[in-house]
Amino acid sequence: xPEVFERMRGLYxxxxxxxxxxxxxxxxxxxxxxxxxxxxxxxxxIIDMGKxxxxxxxxxxxxxxxxxxxxxxxxxxxEERNNMPVSAGIGEAFTDKKVLSAPxxxxxxxxxxxxxxxxxxVTNMCQSCMAHPCSLVCPVNAISFPDGGQALIDQKKCxxxxxxxxxxxxxxxxxxxxxxxxxxxxxxxxxxEDGYASIDQTKCVNCGLCTVSCPFAxxxxxxxxxxILHQLMGPEGGRPYALLAPSxxxxxxxxAPPGAIAAGLLAIGxxxxxxxxxxxxxxxxxxxxxxxxxxxxxxxxxxxxxxAPGAAFLGTSCCPSWVMTARKHFPEFxxxxxxxxxxxxxxAKLIKEKDPKARVVFIGPCIAKKAEALEAELRxxxxxxxxxxxxxxxxxxxxxxxxxxxPAEFPSDASALGRGYAVAGGVGGAxxxxxxxxxxxxxxxxxxxxxxxxxRALLADLKSGKASADLVEGMACPGGCVGGxxxxxxxxxxxxxxxxxxAAAPRRLPSRSDE
Amino acid sequence: xxxxxxxxxxxTNCCFAGxxxxxxxxxxxxxxxxxxxxxxxxxxxKTCAGGRESPVVEIxxxxxxxxxxxxxxxxxxxxxxxxxxxxxxAREAGDA
Numbered sequence: 001x002p003e004v005f006e007r008m009r010g011l012y013x014x015x016x017x018x019x020x021x022x023x024x025x026x027x028x029x030x031x032x033x034x035x036x037x038x039x040x041x042x043x044x045x046i047i048d049m050g051k052x053x054x055x056x057x058x059x060x061x062x063x064x065x066x067x068x069x070x071x072x073x074x075x076x077x078x079e080e081r082n083n084m085p086v087s088a089g090i091g092e093a094f095t096d097k098k099v100l101s102a103p104x105x106x107x108x109x110x111x112x113x114x115x116x117x118x119x120x121x122v123t124n125m126c127q128s129c130m131a132h133p134c135s136l137v138c139p140v141n142a143i144s145f146p147d148g149g150q151a152l153i154d155q156k157k158c159x160x161x162x163x164x165x166x167x168x169x170x171x172x173x174x175x176x177x178x179x180x181x182x183x184x185x186x187x188x189x190x191x192x193e194d195g196y197a198s199i200d201q202t203k204c205v206n207c208g209l210c211t212v213s214c215p216f217a218x219x220x221x222x223x224x225x226x227x228i229l230h231q232l233m234g235p236e237g238g239r240p241y242a243l244l245a246p247s248x249x250x251x252x253x254x255x256a257p258p259g260a261i262a263a264g265l266l267a268i269g270x271x272x273x274x275x276x277x278x279x280x281x282x283x284x285x286x287x288x289x290x291x292x293x294x295x296x297x298x299x300x301x302x303x304x305x306x307x308a309p310g311a312a313f314l315g316t317s318c319c320p321s322w323v324m325t326a327r328k329h330f331p332e333f334x335x336x337x338x339x340x341x342x343x344x345x346x347x348a349k350l351i352k353e354k355d356p357k358a359r360v361v362f363i364g365p366c367i368a369k370k371a372e373a374l375e376a377e378l379r380x381x382x383x384x385x386x387x388x389x390x391x392x393x394x395x396x397x398x399x400x401x402x403x404x405x406x407p408a409e410f411p412s413d414a415s416a417l418g419r420g421y422a423v424a425g426g427v428g429g430a431x432x433x434x435x436x437x438x439x440x441x442x443x444x445x446x447x448x449x450x451x452x453x454x455x456r457a458l459l460a461d462l463k464s465g466k467a468s469a470d471l472v473e474g475m476a477c478p479g480g481c482v483g484g485x486x487x488x489x490x491x492x493x494x495x496x497x498x499x500x501x502x503a504a505a506p507r508r509l510p511s512r513s514d515e
Numbered sequence: 516x517x518x519x520x521x522x523x524x525x526x527t528n529c530c531f532a533g534x535x536x537x538x539x540x541x542x543x544x545x546x547x548x549x550x551x552x553x554x555x556x557x558x559x560x561k562t563c564a565g566g567r568e569s570p571v572v573e574i575x576x577x578x579x580x581x582x583x584x585x586x587x588x589x590x591x592x593x594x595x596x597x598x599x600x601x602x603x604x605a606r607e608a609g610d611a
Contacts, residue, residue: 010536012532012536012537017533020531020532024531253526253527253529253530253534253555254535254555255525255526255555255556256530392527392530392531393531395527395531396528396531396566401526401527401558402526404558488530489535489539490539493535
């Protein structure tokens, strides 16, 4: 069975639809110069009262949309159940300054259906059969047959061992896990006292996979759309640069090549476009060098008693959710993760070195980057973060069609390996290849994992000594960044497009301007 | 039998409303794939009415607005049936 977030991937569901309608509605609202006092009219541009298409009734839709709007404005959630109007203080968001604050990922309780957390249940397929292996294999005698009918599981006794699920000849017993919790690789989602999903923000690493896994679209991240729109509409000097993450290729449709995307960004007001693959090149060189230094400093085998097996590895640092997971769940490995800035920050630095006052917007598939850019030490470099989906809303609201726009010249100075960062295995592969070809290393053992559950399993194996590696790549999203929650196209076409664009790079290995 | 030509708009408005997802869905439909020829096409200008009628799909000259997997498959089935309905005549002529 594929992971929960893979089952709906690539489908344009009503959950996708309402999310995008909110983004486009907000963008049109801001572009039209509407004021905070007009905010109560905005939901009616998005939903049609009297014709509920997402929920049981229009009033519930209205309540949910108001809260989605609030989050998309970048403001902390206010719920009507707090006896406060959801639009309270919305005026604060009408600015070109940063208003975003933690937590990034939020449960909209009005939208949450309070799914059972984790339950083994007997479905109607049960034939109340003569053999009834379910109750025979149950180690805690939790299964009975009231009135000789279908099997019933006593939830107080059930230990979810899954034996009955496997034994049933009719496959009538199933385990129902709340999709948001199943998607969460760090077990941060539980139920609050009323049964609503609740995110433990001390555990959450902002990967955002729950936001695209909830079949009721009840979990949403905040956006910086409104503040970025104010910059794009403002005076020329305050307009931001766009940094495109390596996974951007193909995201805006098969007829929107990189040059068309660059042209679109310039058309909506961005001052310039750079690819983050450039910053990836900086990181590749830095980590390859560190790997070489580590190998040189390594004492001969057996000379370092007491060191945990596998503890010598170097961990990649580009995925903030992976880094947070490794540091939180395996504090003993905290020192193994490279202390380097991410490609996003490295690229932003390149711009700010030349123009310290420039504003920089990172555009990617990633929700964790929104949290990363809130960190005090990184704030001077990256001003805002936007997802591909949020950017597409601006194109749509501004009526910019990338399939027919005259392409602009795309700055092509990143390496093939840097452009490959978007796909799982690409980061570790780039570092290992660079270490071998530029620093003369040989036989680097690379271990890699995507999805946080798999990352944690790999770290556990490294801890126990079941696995060992010189270099460890971790990626929170399935398949790497191309599988991120803010993407617009499927995993396979995205991988193909990234591969083609990497093959077209002017060079394979990263190089430095000082070389 | 000719393959049914299915043109899916992949302009920005239609992509945002699920145009690329429609292509992916059609390509994954193994019962359908042998009967159709899928093509991603440029924005058909006014058809989507600034995105309000997106996504747009054209099948055998007929434009479907606010296309969904359901409505696209229905139209393809119609087009296939229309072709089959045209077949017996040709066969009779051939037999004679």
